[in-house]
Amino acid sequence: MDFDVIVIGGGPSGLMAAISAAEQNKQVLLIEKGPKLGRKLILSGGGRCNVTNRRPVDEIIQHIPGNGRFLYSAFHQFDNEDIITFFEKLGVQLKEEDHGRMFPVSNSARSVAEAMIQRMEKLNVKVYMKTAVKRVCYENGATTGVILLDGQEITARSVIVAVGGKSVPRTGSTGDGYAWAKEAGHTITELYPTEVPITSNEEFIQKKRLQGISLRDIALSVFNSKGKPIITHQMDMIFTHFGISGPAALRCSMFVLKELKNQNQVTMQLDLFPDESPETLKKRVFALLEASPKKALKNALASLTQEKLLLFLLEKANLDIENSYRQVSPKKLDQFVWSLKNFLFTVNGTLSFDKAFVTGGGVSIKEINPREMQSKLMSGLFFCGEILDINGYTGGYNITCALVTGHTAGENAAFFAEQGN
Missing domain, CATH: 3.50.50.60 (FAD/NAD(P)-binding domain)
Incomplete structure (x- = not known):
C-alpha cells in the first residue's frame, strides 16, 4: 500500500x-x-x-x-x-x-x-x-x-x-x-446553517429603526407554535439591518430553523433585564420617574437603556416621549415596563451557509x-x-x-x- x-x-x-x-x-x-x-x-x-x-x-x-x-x-x-x-x-x-x-x-x-x-x-x-x-x-x-x-x-x-x-x-x-x-x-x-444571524420581516427591522444597537447580557428566547419558550440564552446581541446577530442570536439560530419547519414565522422574546424580576424593575422605573416628575419621559428614563431603543419602546407603549410622569396613565407605564422584559418580535429565517459559523x-x-x-x-x-x-x-x-x-x-x-x- x-x-x-x-x-x-x-x-x-x-x-x-x-x-x-x-x-x-x-x-x-x-x-x-x-x-x-x-x-x-x-x-x-x-x-x-x-x-x-x-x-x-x-x-x-x-x-x-x-x-x-x-x-x-x-x-x-x-x-x-x-x-x-x-x-x-x-x-x-x-x-x-x-x-x-x-x-x-x-x-x-x-x-x-x-x-x-x-x-x-x-x-x-x-x-x-x-x-x-x-x-x-x-x-x-x-x-x-x-x-x-x-x-x-x-x-x-x-x-x-x-x-x-x-x-x-x-x-x-x-x-x-x-x-x-x-x-x-x-x-x-x-x-x-447554524451559529448564524437571524432574519426578520418586522417593520422596525426593515426600516432599520434599531440597526446597530448592541445589547449586553440580555436574555433571548425562541417560542414554539404554542407560545412556550423552547430555549433561552443570556448573552450579548445586536440589531442589524436584516434582523439580529451577536452570540445570543447565533445560539438561538438552530432552534429558530427547527421551529420554522412547523410555522412560517417564529416568535422571539427579548428580556433587557434578565437578572431583575418584573416587580424589582417596575420599582426601579417608577423611582426614576418620581425622582424627576417634571422631566420628559425620554429624559427621566435616559439611564435605563440606549436612547434609540428607549424611544422605540416608549412609542410601542403609546407613550408620548415629551410628556412627564404626571401626564401619563399608570396603565401605559405598566405596559412599557412589561415590554422591557417581554419585547416580542417575529423572525422568518437565517442567513445562508456562507455567513454561518457551523x-x-x-x-x-x-x-x-x-x-x-x-x-x-x-x-x-x-x-x-x-x-x-x-x-x-x-x-x-x-x-x-x-x-x-x-x-x-x-x-x-x-x-x-x-x-x-
Whole structure:
C-alpha cells in the first residue's frame, strides 16, 4: 500500500487526525485541496482561535446541542484538558477567558495552526496541497484508498474524511465529503446553517429603526407554535439591518430553523433585564420617574437603556416621549415596563451557509462507532469534524468537537491499518 492512513482535509480535525495517526508510527498522507492548511483555524475566534473550553466535560456536552452525547466515548480517550496539554507541549501557551474559553497567549490563531503543521512535519506526515480528491475507493465492504482529480490512485487501508461541512465555504468547506459518505451507504441528515444571524420581516427591522444597537447580557428566547419558550440564552446581541446577530442570536439560530419547519414565522422574546424580576424593575422605573416628575419621559428614563431603543419602546407603549410622569396613565407605564422584559418580535429565517459559523446535520452518527469514529457500514472509513451530524455553540465547543473527533479518528485509523499489516 502507498500509505497506512490517508486524511482528506487540512482543517482542525484533519490536522489533529494526521498528527494522531502519525504518532502511532504510521505512514500518513494528508490531502488538502486548497493552497493553505488550517484556514478555518486561522479564521476562528476572530483570528485569535478559541482552541477549546475549560468547563467540565458534562457542561461541554450541554453546549453541543447537536448530538453532543455521542462524544462521551471520544472524550474518555481525549478531552478538553488533553487539548490544552497537547498545545502547551507544542509550545503554544494558553490563557482562560470568560465562560471557560481558552485562547493562545499570543492572541494569534496563526500560531496554533503553525504549531500543528510543524508537529506534522516532525512526524513526517506527507502533505499534498492544491490536490482534490475525486472519490474514495471501496471494495468488498472495505476502504482501499482514494482517486485524485487527476486520475492518480493512492491506496491505504484507512481513510479519514475530515473535509468539513458547508459553512464558511471560502475555507474549502463545500460539502465534498457527503457524496463519498453516501457512496459508502451512509445517511446524510438534513443540512442547515447554524451559529448564524437571524432574519426578520418586522417593520422596525426593515426600516432599520434599531440597526446597530448592541445589547449586553440580555436574555433571548425562541417560542414554539404554542407560545412556550423552547430555549433561552443570556448573552450579548445586536440589531442589524436584516434582523439580529451577536452570540445570543447565533445560539438561538438552530432552534429558530427547527421551529420554522412547523410555522412560517417564529416568535422571539427579548428580556433587557434578565437578572431583575418584573416587580424589582417596575420599582426601579417608577423611582426614576418620581425622582424627576417634571422631566420628559425620554429624559427621566435616559439611564435605563440606549436612547434609540428607549424611544422605540416608549412609542410601542403609546407613550408620548415629551410628556412627564404626571401626564401619563399608570396603565401605559405598566405596559412599557412589561415590554422591557417581554419585547416580542417575529423572525422568518437565517442567513445562508456562507455567513454561518457551523453546519448543522451531516453524516448520521447512528452509523458511526463512537469509540473509533469508524463507519459501521464500511471498514477502514473514518469521519471527524464538521462532516458529522454534530454541532455546538460558539465559545470553543466546535473546535473541541473537531479536535476530539480528529484525535479519536486518527488514533483508531492507525490501529486499524496495523491490523492489516
